[in-house]
Amino acid sequence: MKKPQKDSKEYISELEDKIIDLSLQLKTQNNLLELIEIKNNKLISKLTHNLKNPIGTAFSFSEMMLVDSDKYTPEKLEKHLQIVKDSSQYAISLLNKFANFQRISTLNCNYNFELINYIELLTKIIENFNKQAESNCSILINTIPKEIFELNIDAEKITLVLKQIIENAMRFSSEYSIIIVDIKNNNNYIETTITDTGIGISENDLKDVFNDFFVVNTYDSYKKKCIGLGLSMAQKIIQKHKGIISINSILGKGTTVKISLPIHK
Structure with missing residues (x-):
C-alpha cells in the first residue's frame, strides 16, 4: 500500500516550524556575535588605555633628550x-601578553593533547626558575606522589599556566621568600598548590582576579607594572583541560593557587 501523502496544510505547517527554528538559531548566533564584538571592543579599549601611558612616556622623554641633548x-x-x-x-x-591571550581566547585555538609525565614537567619548570640568577625567591616542592602520573594535556599551554602562577608568586613576595609547591592525588585529579607568603589579596578583590585586565596592585613588590591578563588566560587553559583553578588569599599574609587536572584513565 502506498503511504498517504501529506496535504498542503501539513507541508506549510512543517515549513513554518522549520523557518521559526532557523530564525531562532540565527537570532542566537547574532546575539553571540554581538557579545563577542562587545567583549573584543572592551579588550581593545583596555589595551589602548594601558598602552597610552608607557608609549607617551617613552615619546616624551626621547623628545626631551633630542631637544636638550647638549645639556x-x-x-x-x-x-x-x-x-x-x-x-x-x-x-x-x-x-606579547595580549597576543597570547587573544590566541588562547579564540574559539578555534588548537590544543595538542598528549599523555605527559606531569610530575616531570612541573619539576623541570621549578628547576629552571631556581636556576635563574635574577630570581629572588626559592621554590620548594613540599610533597610529591610516588606514582608516575600521565596526564592528557597540552604541555606548552600547561607550562604557560604554571610559569604564570609561579611568576605571580615570586613577583608579589618579598626578597628571599620561599614558595611552596604541593602535588597530590585527590579523587582522580592531580592537585597542584602553589603557596607564597607575599602581599596577598583582599577578600573583596578575590572575586575579580580572573577578569581580563583586572589588577589588584598596579605595581608588584619589585616596582614592575602589572598587566592583568595572566590569570584570565590561565583559567581559560585549565577549563579547556576540564580542570579547575582556584585562589585563596589573606591580605598581607600570602596566596595559594590550586590547579586540579584530571588523571588519564
Whole structure:
C-alpha cells in the first residue's frame, strides 16, 4: 500500500516550524556575535588605555633628550634612557601578553593533547626558575606522589599556566621568600598548590582576579607594572583541560593557587 501523502496544510505547517527554528538559531548566533564584538571592543579599549601611558612616556622623554641633548650630563642621560627602556619594555610585554591571550581566547585555538609525565614537567619548570640568577625567591616542592602520573594535556599551554602562577608568586613576595609547591592525588585529579607568603589579596578583590585586565596592585613588590591578563588566560587553559583553578588569599599574609587536572584513565 502506498503511504498517504501529506496535504498542503501539513507541508506549510512543517515549513513554518522549520523557518521559526532557523530564525531562532540565527537570532542566537547574532546575539553571540554581538557579545563577542562587545567583549573584543572592551579588550581593545583596555589595551589602548594601558598602552597610552608607557608609549607617551617613552615619546616624551626621547623628545626631551633630542631637544636638550647638549645639556645632558651622563647621569641624567642614563636616568632618562632607563625610563625610555622601561616604558618600551612594558609596552612590548603587554603586546606579547595580549597576543597570547587573544590566541588562547579564540574559539578555534588548537590544543595538542598528549599523555605527559606531569610530575616531570612541573619539576623541570621549578628547576629552571631556581636556576635563574635574577630570581629572588626559592621554590620548594613540599610533597610529591610516588606514582608516575600521565596526564592528557597540552604541555606548552600547561607550562604557560604554571610559569604564570609561579611568576605571580615570586613577583608579589618579598626578597628571599620561599614558595611552596604541593602535588597530590585527590579523587582522580592531580592537585597542584602553589603557596607564597607575599602581599596577598583582599577578600573583596578575590572575586575579580580572573577578569581580563583586572589588577589588584598596579605595581608588584619589585616596582614592575602589572598587566592583568595572566590569570584570565590561565583559567581559560585549565577549563579547556576540564580542570579547575582556584585562589585563596589573606591580605598581607600570602596566596595559594590550586590547579586540579584530571588523571588519564
